[in-house]
Amino acid sequence: MLMRPTMDPATVDKILVFVRPGKDVTIHDIAKATGINRNTAAKYVIILEAQKKLVLTRMIGTAKLYTAPIHLPKEEAEST
Numbered sequence: 001m002l003m004r005p006t007m008d009p010a011t012v013d014k015i016l017v018f019v020r021p022g023k024d025v026t027i028h029d030i031a032k033a034t035g036i037n038r039n040t041a042a043k044y045v046i047i048l049e050a051q052k053k054l055v056l057t058r059m060i061g062t063a064k065l066y067t068a069p070i071h072l073p074k075e076e077a078e079s080t
Helices: 009-018 027-034 038-050 074-079
Strands: 055-060 063-067
Touching: 009 027, 009 038, 027 038, 027 063
Parallel strands: none
Antiparallel strands: 055 063
């Protein structure tokens, strides 16, 4: 049986409010700002990146920097 990851909508909202277009942040920054564990933040970021709600912009050493896309993913734009 394939397990699908579940995400708390309130936590997703906290992350998406914190990460703004043009503002590069690390997973550590996201975890600190939202009050969640760094490992949990990393899992959420991976899923949000796959959903195109976050974008990997660059790497500095081993740190990955993410930002919000300038345009909403198509399915979100249609629902608003």
